[in-house]
Amino acid sequence: MTTPTVREAVVRFLRDTGTTTVFGNPGSTELRMLRDWPADFTYVLGLQESVAVGMAAGYALGTRRAALVSLHSAGGVGHALGAVFNAYRDRVPLVIVAGQQARSLIQLRPFLGADEPALFPRPYVKSARQPERAEDVPAVLAEAYRVAMAPPRGPVFVSVPEDDWDRPAEHVAPRAVHSGFTAAPAALDALAARLETCARPALVVGPGVDDEDALDQARTLAERLRAAVWISPLSGRSGFPESHPLFQGFLPPLARALSARLAPYDVVVALGAPVFTYHVADGGPPLAPGTELFHLDCDPGQAAWLPTGTSIVTTLRPALTRLTELLKETDREPPPPRPTPPPAPALAGQDITPELLFDLLRSRLPRDRVLVEEAPSHRDALHARVPVASSGGFLTTGSGALGWGLPLAVGRALADRRRVVCVVGDGSAMYSVQALWSAARHTAPVTYVLLDNGGYAAVRARGRRIGLPAVPGTDIAGIDFAALSESLGCPAARAEQAAELPAALDRALGLGDDAGPFLLHVAVTGSAGTLYEPWAG
Structure with missing residues (x-):
């Protein structure tokens, strides 16, 4: 019986743990890993490394299992670090495998080589290693999976020299780790x-x-x-x-x-x-x-x-x-219920306010839909008008690195093939717009509702709060997001007046789970409050 290669041992471990969907952006140092790609594995390509990490994060949150991300050496890891930061702060379990130049070249500081790769992603991973020997790679990856899944969950990083994949190694069987624990x-x-x-x-x-x-x-x-x-x-x-x-x-x-x-x-x-x-x-x-x-x-x-x-x-x-x-049953008075905001007026021929959009979204959004949000300027209005009722029903970034929402929605939709609704701002969208291509390529059931207020309004609001009436570099008006979306293979439509919005939302939200992605570009006006001054005061 022949000894398996590192690649064969890793593929078997991934299959045994159900990790057969891999997110990545390939490069030369990953080619040996991709040799003889298994027919039962799916490779989800992100056109930029942070998009690959964001999609993997959404998939991990949907499946409640660690997802595998393949990144390219030092440059690819560098591109991805903003999304890795989000995954770490948001406790998303990821196993990140980065290519490295051949062991025989590492001492020569080669092209694409990573100096001290285990230090590069720290401190925003739970652990980071480059195995000392090629034959250790399967065991190190198995350990990384268990560490990623142990509470508090989070990303784990493994750097693998490219010539390790063809070296002999033993299979590693998955182990059960019951990681829940309770207080004294x-x-x-x-x-x-x-x-x-x-x-x-x-x-x-x-x-x-x-x-x-x-x-x-x-x-x-x-x-x-x-x-x-x-x-x-x-x-x-x-x-x-x-x-x-x-x-x-x-x-x-x-x-x-x-x-x-x-x-x-x-x-x-x-x-x-x-x-x-x-x-x-x-x-x-x-x-x-x-x-x-x-x-x-x-x-x-x-x-x-x-x-x-x-x-x-x-x-x-x-x-x-x-x-x-x-605890015994109590007779204390409960707190008064939270007040609800008044309905936003919808006037014929008028511009669209965020409040009107969210009122219409609330009346059309099925209770079992997952809502992904990355519209910092309008988060308070969304929270006030679109209540979330189910476990796992709302996802956003709790850490603040933009570009999370678009790819996160793709991965979450691929996890169970149920339509996800992603509310995203124009500024946030431009950090990871490549995710629309991945959504179209994999027919991900995502409806994107893009709020276009022509700039980084959250930054402007923060500037006003500290006495800066005008903040340079916050105007990004003039982008045709519908055309951009369609150029990436994702169908799109526009809504610019209040009278157009109900029918546009009906179309965007009424798509079935097998219909693939759709983007609705909504021009919004007015202020929905800021992150610091919610509507309820």
Whole structure:
């Protein structure tokens, strides 16, 4: 019996783990890996490396398994690092395999060679290695898969010299790793006792709730406590049904405003959330005096830098289940329901406002559709008018590197072939517009609703806040996104007046799951508020 090659051993491991969809952008140092490409594997090409990482991230979030990304040596990894940063901060499990020049050339600083490749993507990967020997590659990749999937999940990087793929190596069988863990019973007992005696509790739900599929447990705990529920600042996901009467809204990324939102509560329990993510330094305290904080998260690093309160390091599903069991039914009054904004007027011959667009989107969006968002200028209006009700029903970037939304939607649509709706701004779209080509090539069922306000409006709003009435470099008007989309193989349409919008949305949202991608270019006017001044004040 012949000894398999590294390539054959890796292919077998990937097949055994169900990792048969590979995202990448190929180059010369990956050619040996691509030899004799298996008929049961799918290669999803991204025309730029950050697009490949974004698509892989959407696929991983949809399948809840680590996805494989193939990048090209140092230059390709460099192109991808913005998306790798997002994946790391948003806890997306990826196995990133980067090509490297042949081992015999590495000492000679060759063309396309990566100097110190294991250092290049740090600190935005959970681990990074170049195996010492070719025969170690399958075992290192298997370890990378397990590390990526262990909580807190995230990307893992492996650099493979190109001549390793044809060397002999042994098969590596997949292993089961049960990585859920719960807090010490005494810690949960103490938290339950404090919640029994508090007067006005609140939960802050972070992306970890959705990541760990713990929405049902979070909702049950909130109902047992009759607690107000907030979403953590700039969360990349939704972990609580936003139509629920206990839901209060989205915390702002400003210390003073956030502290004021939480000041009415005597006990706040943050679940799977950074405490807290701020975007602007305003000198405010993390919490008002008299508000006690508890923090439950699987990441000991989050617990270590917490500036205040008590941390409990745990995965969420077992901890929330046990905590709910410890609590008695309460007769405390629930918080008043979150106010709803008035309907936006639609006047014949008028321009389209974001508020009108989102009202129409809400009435047409099926409850089971996944909504991907990357329209920072209009996020508050979207949150106010298009509530998300299901686990995994909302995805965005919680870390801020633009270009995430378009490819993320492609990968998420390919995960289960159900239509995804992606609301994206014109500025965000230009960072990764190549994703439209991949969506068309793979008939990904994605409807893109592109809001064109002619520039980087979120940056303009931030400038106004700090006293800059005009910010250079924020005008990108004049791009014909419908024509650009069609040139990349993705059908498109335009809507410029309010009267055109209902029919245009009906067409874009009414496509079946087998119809492939579609882009609706919507010219919007007016301000939907900013990331710092939500409509509810």
